[in-house]
Amino acid sequence: MKKFLAIILAIAMVMAISAFAFADDAKPGEGITIGVVYKQSGNAYFQAGVEGFQKAADELGFEFMHDGPEDSSNDGQERIIRNYMDQGVDVLAISANDAAGLVDVCKEAKEKGIVVLSWDAKVDPEGRDLDIEPASSKVIGITQLESLAESCGFEGKIGIVSAGATAPNQNLWIGFIQEEFANNEKYANMTLLDPVYGDDDYTKSYDVTKALLDANPDLKGLIVPTTVGGPAVSKCIKDEGLAGQVKVTGLTLATDMAEYIHEGIADATFLWNPIELGYVSAYVGVAMVNGEFEAAEGATIEVPGFEGLEVTASDDGGLILFLNKLNAFTDETVDSWIGIL
Amino acid sequence: MKKKLSKLLRWETMLVVLLIVLWVVFEARDNGLDAALIAKGRKAKDVFNFSKMLNGMGVYMLYSFMALGMALILGMGDIDISVGASATLSASVMGISYRALINGGTANGTAFAIAVAACLLTGCACGLMNGILVTRFRELFPMIITLGTQLFFRGFCYLFLGGETLKFDGDATWGQLKTLYNGAVTIGGYKVPTIIFWFLGFALIFFVFLHLTTGGRKLFAIGENRTAALYSGIRVDRFELLMFVICGMMAAISALFYVGSASATVRADAMTGYEMYAIAVVVLGGFSTAGGKGNIIGVILSVIIFGVMKKGLGTLYGFADSTVNLAVGLVLIVASLLPNVMEDISNRIRVKRQHVTIKATE
Numbered sequence: 050m051k052k053f054l055a056i057i058l059a060i061a062m063v064m065a066i067s068a069f070a071f072a073d074d075a076k077p078g079e080g081i082t083i084g085v086v087y088k089q090s091g092n093a094y095f096q097a098g099v100e101g102f103q104k105a106a107d108e109l110g111f112e113f114m115h116d117g118p119e120d121s122s123n124d125g126q127e128r129i130i131r132n133y134m135d136q137g138v139d140v141l142a143i144s145a146n147d148a149a150g151l152v153d154v155c156k157e158a159k160e161k162g163i164v165v166l167s168w169d170a171k172v173d174p175e176g177r178d179l180d181i182e183p184a185s186s187k188v189i190g191i192t193q194l195e196s197l198a199e200s201c202g203f204e205g206k207i208g209i210v211s212a213g214a215t216a217p218n219q220n221l222w223i224g225f226i227q228e229e230f231a232n233n234e235k236y237a238n239m240t241l242l243d244p245v246y247g248d249d250d251y252t253k254s255y256d257v258t259k260a261l262l263d264a265n266p267d268l269k270g271l272i273v274p275t276t277v278g279g280p281a282v283s284k285c286i287k288d289e290g291l292a293g294q295v296k297v298t299g300l301t302l303a304t305d306m307a308e309y310i311h312e313g314i315a316d317a318t319f320l321w322n323p324i325e326l327g328y329v330s331a332y333v334g335v336a337m338v339n340g341e342f343e344a345a346e347g348a349t350i351e352v353p354g355f356e357g358l359e360v361t362a363s364d365d366g367g368l369i370l371f372l373n374k375l376n377a378f379t380d381e382t383v384d385s386w387i388g389i390l
Numbered sequence: 391m392k393k394k395l396s397k398l399l400r401w402e403t404m405l406v407v408l409l410i411v412l413w414v415v416f417e418a419r420d421n422g423l424d425a426a427l428i429a430k431g432r433k434a435k436d437v438f439n440f441s442k443m444l445n446g447m448g449v450y451m452l453y454s455f456m457a458l459g460m461a462l463i464l465g466m467g468d469i470d471i472s473v474g475a476s477a478t479l480s481a482s483v484m485g486i487s488y489r490a491l492i493n494g495g496t497a498n499g500t501a502f503a504i505a506v507a508a509c510l511l512t513g514c515a516c517g518l519m520n521g522i523l524v525t526r527f528r529e530l531f532p533m534i535i536t537l538g539t540q541l542f543f544r545g546f547c548y549l550f551l552g553g554e555t556l557k558f559d560g561d562a563t564w565g566q567l568k569t570l571y572n573g574a575v576t577i578g579g580y581k582v583p584t585i586i587f588w589f590l591g592f593a594l595i596f597f598v599f600l601h602l603t604t605g606g607r608k609l610f611a612i613g614e615n616r617t618a619a620l621y622s623g624i625r626v627d628r629f630e631l632l633m634f635v636i637c638g639m640m641a642a643i644s645a646l647f648y649v650g651s652a653s654a655t656v657r658a659d660a661m662t663g664y665e666m667y668a669i670a671v672v673v674l675g676g677f678s679t680a681g682g683k684g685n686i687i688g689v690i691l692s693v694i695i696f697g698v699m700k701k702g703l704g705t706l707y708g709f710a711d712s713t714v715n716l717a718v719g720l721v722l723i724v725a726s727l728l729p730n731v732m733e734d735i736s737n738r739i740r741v742k743r744q745h746v747t748i749k750a751t752e
Contacts, residue, residue: 080432090710090711090712091712114708116710116711117711118711118712119711119712119715120662120663121659122659122660122662123652123655123657123660124449124452124648124651124652124660124661125711127449127651127652128449128450128700128704128711129704129711131446131449132446132701132704132705132711135437135438135442135446135701135705136435136437136705137435137437147555147652147655147657148555149555149557149559149652149653149655150555150652150653150655150657151653152653153568153572153651153653154653176653
């Protein structure tokens with residue numbers, strides 16, 4: 050019994066000694082605490098997101114805590130959110146494992162006057178004030194088209210290797226690509242072939258690419274708006290000995306594409322940037338607490354390094370803010386993203 | 391018998407002491423943090439207090455119903471590590487049947503009643519399957535059997551739901567599940583979640599059964615010595631089977647609350663690892679995995695202790711949610727070793743004393 054108490058007391062004393070240190074400065078974020086909740090702890094993607102919050106914290110002077118459940122569970126996120134609520138955070142920035150699952154606890158937080166933002170993965174509209182996402186479908190489509198056209202010198206024949214024929218995201222992006230291609234003068238010297246589909250399968254993507262290359266020996270470039278397709282298409286071009294003649298761009302993971310980007314098969318591929326997502330979320334949160342910005346349709350906010358950030362209505366009936374800036378993986382930048390994206 | 395009783399009492403007293411120590415330490419830390427804030431000219435946050443603890447207890451009680459069922463199983467010297475998956479399967483069946491009934495044109499109220507019944511029945515069925523396998527195949531460890539059924543049940547969840555999140559937006563009848571979890575009553579100025587009353591109600595039933603009826607005696611007799619119990623006229627297999635069914639049902643009851651906590655949504659990967667929390671609570675509560683002893687009061691106390699500890703470590707010390715388990719694990723190890731260590735020490739002292747008396751008489 051005595052020993053038991055002694056052990057407990059020893060542990061207790063160690064804990065009681067430790068204390069937090071706070072930095073003091075007259076900055077806009079002074080006195081504001083942000084609770085960052087992400088899908089899973091120990092995930093490199095969210096570590097990058099936290100880096101963004103850290104960068105903003107250095108500039109604005111707010112404090113933030115961050116955590117995610119080890120098992121990507123809904124109840125784990127609820128526990129963390131409730132703990133943050135008890136600790137008196139002013140802002141919750143959540144990347145939700147389940148958009149619907151956190152609505153109740155988020156509503157409770159909103160009732161307490163806490164600003165609830167979702168970033169990267171949304172919380173359903175009733176539970177959030179604002180959702181912050183990388184880019185609208187239009188920007189995602191046009192960015193890829195522009196990049197490829199630049200690689201090809203704005204002339205020649207280009208094609209698209211997509212995922213499934215019914216994949217909703219890809220079809221939306223391709224729709225914007227086709228619309229922009231038809232309406233923008235700078236693409237007048239180019240031809241856009243109908244998309245082919247690799248069904249998000251490596252072998253199938255490889256095969257359809259080979260067929261497309263055989264049928265169009267004068268092909269100048271391919272847009273691949275799917276992470277599985279990117280490396281398959283690049284490998285096919287490499288195997289056919291067309292490296293440098295046929296350029297690739299698309300939405301891809303840096304880890305998959307680094308090799309092909311270094312070999313010049315792709316000049317640039319794209320994905321979003323979790324650091325920027327975190328950075329902007331932090332700025333939005335601080336501005337909302339200070340009453341400088343209100344989440345309403347058409348509201349705009351100034352964040353260093355970003356232009357035209359505007360709140361729009363989202364498809365799910367809530368409010369959304371697009372960064373509209375994609376993360377380009379190029380020969381210089383791709384290596385720093387390996388293992389993260 | 392008398393000695394045993396005092397031993398049990400001692401364990402519960404120890405848990406109360408642990409709880410008080412935790413509380414005092416956390417309060418001190420909280421006051422320290424507040425003092426630091428005030429010194430900086432900020433407002434005190436009072437992160438940890440009785441009202442906040444009580445209010446936030448719900449999320450740490452989701453597995454408490456499972457734990458009550460698990461107490462029966464551990465009391466018999468068995469183990470059931472499939473309860474997490476049984477609960478998810480029960481929730482899945484509930485969601486699927488509700489959707490099917492609504493689409494089939496059944497009135498919401500009726501459909502909901504049937505769905506809840508289906509949920510409880512699924513839990514019972516899972517328990518029945520475990521029970522049959524455990525009692526028929528004595529040569530296999532219950533741990534291995536229920537590991538198998540755990541994977542089997544979890545597989546079914548994915549078969550039914552895939553990666554889908556089952557939800558019924560704006561359906562007030564289905565939304566009752568949310569009220570079940572989120573509901574609270576105000577007593578003396580404190581907001582007390584109703585889940586606490588549900589748990590205490592069930593705990594009372596289990597307490598009466600385990601400690602005041604012959605059923606409970608049979609259970610501990612089986613845990614103490616299965617063969618002896620059999621020869622003293624207890625229908626061991628039938629009794630054990632029934633206990634597994636009850637354990638499955640308690641898992642299904644946990645599932646009802648869990649679905650409520652997840653804004654009334656059902657997912658196939660829900661409640662992963664809950665069986666381990668349930669076992670941890672029961673073991674800290676004083677049930678031995680070898681069977682034959684334990685007290686429901688201890689289980690109630692350890693549910694509170696785990697809640698307070700996780701909450702305190704998370705909010706006051708900035709422990710990440712995943713790191714909190716480190717402390718839980720530590721307490722569990724100490725808790726399960728302590729009785730042995732103490733017995734060892736007392737034996738040694740006794741031997742020493744005997745030596746002394748022998749020497750003195752010489």
